[in-house]
Amino acid sequence: MNKRIFLSVLALAAWPVWAEDVADSVAPEGQTALGQVSLPELAQAQAAKDAGRPVEAEDWMVVAAHPEAVATGAKVLRAGGTAADAMVAVQAVLGLVEPQSSGLGGGAFLVWYDGASGEVTTLDGRETASLSATPRLLQDEAGEPLGFFEAVVGGLSVGVPGTPKLMEEAQARWGRQDWTGLFEDAIRLAEDGFTVSPRMAESVARDAARLKVHPDTAAYFLPDGAPVTAGTRLANPAYAKSLRVLAKEGSAPFYTGEIAEGIVEAVQGAIRPGALGSVDLALYEVKERPAVCVPYRGFDVCGMGPPSSGALAVGQALGILSPYDMTGLGPENPITWRLIGDATRLAFADRGRYVADSDFVPVPVEGMLERRYVTDRAELLKSMRALETVEPGEPEFDHALNWADDEDRAAPSTSHISIVDAYGNVLSMTTTIENGFGSRVMANGYLLNNELTDFSFRSHRGGVPVANRVEPGKRPRSSMAPTIVFWKGEPVLAVGSPGGSRIIPYVLTTIIAYIDWQMDVQAAVSLPHMVNRFGVYDLEEGRVSEAMKQELEALGYQTNMRALNSGLHAISLEGGLRGGADPRREGLAFGE
Numbered sequence: 001m002n003k004r005i006f007l008s009v010l011a012l013a014a015w016p017v018w019a020e021d022v023a024d025s026v027a028p029e030g031q032t033a034l035g036q037v038s039l040p041e042l043a044q045a046q047a048a049k050d051a052g053r054p055v056e057a058e059d060w061m062v063v064a065a066h067p068e069a070v071a072t073g074a075k076v077l078r079a080g081g082t083a084a085d086a087m088v089a090v091q092a093v094l095g096l097v098e099p100q101s102s103g104l105g106g107g108a109f110l111v112w113y114d115g116a117s118g119e120v121t122t123l124d125g126r127e128t129a130s131l132s133a134t135p136r137l138l139q140d141e142a143g144e145p146l147g148f149f150e151a152v153v154g155g156l157s158v159g160v161p162g163t164p165k166l167m168e169e170a171q172a173r174w175g176r177q178d179w180t181g182l183f184e185d186a187i188r189l190a191e192d193g194f195t196v197s198p199r200m201a202e203s204v205a206r207d208a209a210r211l212k213v214h215p216d217t218a219a220y221f222l223p224d225g226a227p228v229t230a231g232t233r234l235a236n237p238a239y240a241k242s243l244r245v246l247a248k249e250g251s252a253p254f255y256t257g258e259i260a261e262g263i264v265e266a267v268q269g270a271i272r273p274g275a276l277g278s279v280d281l282a283l284y285e286v287k288e289r290p291a292v293c294v295p296y297r298g299f300d301v302c303g304m305g306p307p308s309s310g311a312l313a314v315g316q317a318l319g320i321l322s323p324y325d326m327t328g329l330g331p332e333n334p335i336t337w338r339l340i341g342d343a344t345r346l347a348f349a350d351r352g353r354y355v356a357d358s359d360f361v362p363v364p365v366e367g368m369l370e371r372r373y374v375t376d377r378a379e380l381l382k383s384m385r386a387l388e389t390v391e392p393g394e395p396e397f398d399h400a401l402n403w404a405d406d407e408d409r410a411a412p413s414t415s416h417i418s419i420v421d422a423y424g425n426v427l428s429m430t431t432t433i434e435n436g437f438g439s440r441v442m443a444n445g446y447l448l449n450n451e452l453t454d455f456s457f458r459s460h461r462g463g464v465p466v467a468n469r470v471e472p473g474k475r476p477r478s479s480m481a482p483t484i485v486f487w488k489g490e491p492v493l494a495v496g497s498p499g500g501s502r503i504i505p506y507v508l509t510t511i512i513a514y515i516d517w518q519m520d521v522q523a524a525v526s527l528p529h530m531v532n533r534f535g536v537y538d539l540e541e542g543r544v545s546e547a548m549k550q551e552l553e554a555l556g557y558q559t560n561m562r563a564l565n566s567g568l569h570a571i572s573l574e575g576g577l578r579g580g581a582d583p584r585r586e587g588l589a590f591g592e
């Protein structure tokens, strides 16, 4: 590997510049500009991010995908709110200012460390398929998979949104602030208007043809037929109205009542109408699941189990890498990336066969993470070249495991929130509407998800069922990997990312960068991406050197230079708080 070339690519990397926009849009201290959540100190957070430095704090910290969301979370934390309180405020604002990624029409997974009890809890706010859904939902009349966007755009792919209930459940368990007040900033921004960010404007412009399909969606994102542009002030009174209902009445009307009716009407009236009905919404539950924790070099890495494949795949890959000296090899060595890439491929092979909603399919969680099994898988990496073929293994389990392999179609969108509060609680939550702008169907001022396309489009292969096939009431498999890392029981790192199934390698390499290469969180989230899930090595365009590409090709990989839009948001808790926000997106870390 040519270290000099690699490092020069790192140094020259150009990021979207958002600093001026933040500075311009922040009101002078003491004043609140129309629609802005006033927090002038965010300019310092932006400066730290631009300089590649972590943001430092002592008591609390929030990292999220948009400065307005960070500002509202910071205000809640500054006023003595918990991480759960702050998450509610952050999510409410994100649903407005980053509508392409997450919102009240989507789902989320939340990992919580409780500072008082030392317990880790994971909450599943994943969407569910309608009770009328069948394994053929995503197929044409001949039983062939629909084209991806044929399935995405319209009512067919909309699952029951879990986010409103998850927000309420988390705040009821761990919040201290008055629920109603947590929505004030989001309501004001929605009523007065917020400033459209460059990233949102770019996303709208790129997706204009699909956003046009539904009149409400077109009217909001393409007023007068043209995409909203960066810097435009955009108000969303319908979203403000929904937030007022959520603030006053809680999440109940989102599942039975006025808001729920709006969802059913929109889904059933959309192109390719979905079958989602009132009963599906009324039956929705947030589920507490067992956390999946794996040991790695004395640390414990804890995250979200099924229906997410996130913690399992990250955990398997870490287990496979454990026997190898990742510290000694370092981040600039192609051998390092052969090991990481092939460990990830092995984990993805198991994920494709075994992981689905564990309420419907027995998932061999323990067997997949069992030391002997993972060590056997690690042995496969002993050759000096890329694995020629990768097959799922045979983890121990006490059920028959005769599943056909799933294929991967998840596309990148989604958003990650990391928060530490002054009480020692840590929250790591990944939140999504699946594809950028979800199903493109809007109801009640927000976009509805297309999460059902995270199911396998094929229900069977050669007569063998796919574990992640559509079934009534089932939750589609996810790749979201909200994670908290512990050292001797104390939390040391909260991290997660958007990015479809690339979330898994994004989070994996950030953990390795933090633990093995002892990078600070900002350096860890900024590391150039090299991602291998199914054989082809995706290399981050403009950031990974030609020399590295050639070295990986010499090891036997096909490579593909492309944009890799993670949105890693991390907080480290060792010797004070340090926050890192992914330079590929508009987010910030801020704390005090």
Ligand code: GLY
Pocket (backbone or CB within 6 Å): 410, 414, 432, 433, 434, 435, 451, 454, 477, 478, 479, 480, 500, 501
């Ligand atoms: N829809 C993205 C995921 O759940 O992985």
